[in-house]
Amino acid sequence: MANIKLPKPEELSKIDHKPPQKRWMDTPAEFKQGMYCYGAKGKNLSAVDFPNARDWSPDDKDWKLPENWKEIVLEGMKERLGKYRSFHIFMDICVRCGACADKCHFFLGGGDPKNMPVLRAELLRSIYRKYFTASGKMLGKVAGARELTEDVLKELWYYYYQCTECRRCSLFCPYGIDQAEITMIGRELLNLLGLNTDWISGPVANCYMKGNHLGLEPHAIKNNIDFMVDDIETITGIKIEPSFNRKGAEILFVTPSGDLFGDPGIYTCMGYLMLFHELGLDYTWSTYASEGGNFGFFTSMEMAKRLNSKIYAEAKRLGVKWILGGECGHMWRIINQYMDTWNGPADFLEEPVSPITGTRFENAKATKMVHIIEFVADLIKHGKLKFDPGRNDQFKVTFHDSCNTARGMGIFEEPRYIIKNVCNNFYEMPENTIRERTFCCGSGSGLNAGENMELRMRGGLPRANAVRYVHERHGVNLLANVCAIDRAALPALMDYWVPGVKVAGVHELLGNALIMKGEKERTTDLRGDALPGKEGNEDA
């Protein structure tokens, strides 16, 4: 046998992973399979007039950049430093205290130091210093500045698509430096070179052309909802007749398209349908503004604005008074933080007032759009809904605060209030993992693709770890949430880390418990599973 010197086990385990002891700046990113998404397709980029539209793959050595790519990035940076004061400040003021370093779920779950928020920012900040500060220009690396090279650009791409823009880190920063905003601008700069992912640019193009991420045609949307209506009739004996594109309705209802076709989103959607029917709400669906989500937000502010404006154009066309929005995360961050600046004021609409309780939603004065969770919490508070929470007794429920509704708009109590009204068994996860300190699902900001599953599992680990705790301690078997990306992404996370825990929107639980006038005795829940005590009667 050849004389091979076998490595000792402890050496074996260190090979490759321990980065060479060089400064982080001098260590180019190593692209690992499972950690990044496929590159964007040219046709999807050109559909929305994005620059450098071409098919490309992050695996290729040649990223097919325009010749003057460096100039484009630096010009773009200059423009944004002038336009966004926050960005300029974030580039200047970090004192590297490290308070944010161990707060990012990607760092906590994966252990890659470049996922520490402070280092993630440094990736861009080092370029800023080099080209926009006197000390960086003169002193270079000593002043934390570095040349913008192709390797640096690739590193930026790799790590800015490993940030879910969740804002958890900013909560702990004494200066309020918001890495989510830095990531957004970093991605904008990358988009100037056509460096987008397939998972994001596909939905953006579809949404722009067809009104929703999947590119569903109007009849497909209507068919899907009709299908749910049939299921509701089977379960409750009640026939619901929703309307579509109806002019003159009081309210336009918009929800993420994931609720229209995905499992478990469809059960949440059935909950909406049942609720609106029970209230006799004068509302309409739109098959044109059929997407509450906005993947444009994960590419550039401008694209987000263009997609957001479609909802308002449709509201105007239909002549509704105000807009009610379904359970979604980033849709609400957009409405709450950006919509008014981009597309406001929506003064062709009226300040939303609940037709059932008369409550005026003053927080929606500018945007005219109300989150369904606030709308329903108000209904319950006024005693307008009747529930049989026993129909959720098969579940022991915990609630995951979506980053966007929690840190983006401060919705903490309403979903809990609803859950406690419609379920008998509710258990909170540990304090430092919920409310404003909630851990991200690990798949937000357009990272919920399949090819980057390892990234998602790492990023979701801190969330799953807390779910596991209540699963083991209290037998929790259902993870409730108010976000369509959560509903799409968390089932995979649970299957890997905490098998046996299902995922549901709050309105699925509400639909189960809602006592509807004239309903027959239910034997199953909305998923068609037997209710507690009704086993064996599913087909009755």
Next chain:
Amino acid sequence: MNLINLLSSKKSAILKRWFDEIVSTYPDATSSFLKTQDDPFANPVGQTILHGIDGLFDELLKDTDSNEMPSFLDNIIRIRAVQGFTPSQSTAFTIFLKKVIREELKDEIKEDQLYNDLAALEARIDKMALLSFDIYMKCRETLYEIKANEVKNMTFNLLRRANMLSEVQEE
């Protein structure tokens, strides 16, 4: 003193060394974090490893074959299986324990001539290492299954509508 008693009395020193060996497979900035934060929710990786090896150590000292060993191993390997380690890197931590014990108890083993006991223990550690390969494979398989299922769930209703899903009908 026999080896088992010796190991029990030195448990905390051995676990500390074993833990340090494992976390040193991460970059420096990460390993120092993994060692210092002891809140299990703020540091899920470090604390899961710590509890996992604690449990494994106790299991190894029992003289019956243990039922709990797989679950302790699973907790650690499930994490390492998605952290960019190769299969051997993901599981080698089990074998680190041999070196740790030999170093920590060098004098006692020599003095009391515990070589037979040591060989028996190392055989158990080898078994644990083999078991960890099976668990690693299972974790990776789960990951692939999840990918496939997700695509199905995402388009569930569309497929159902298009009659592309069929179930066996009861006669």
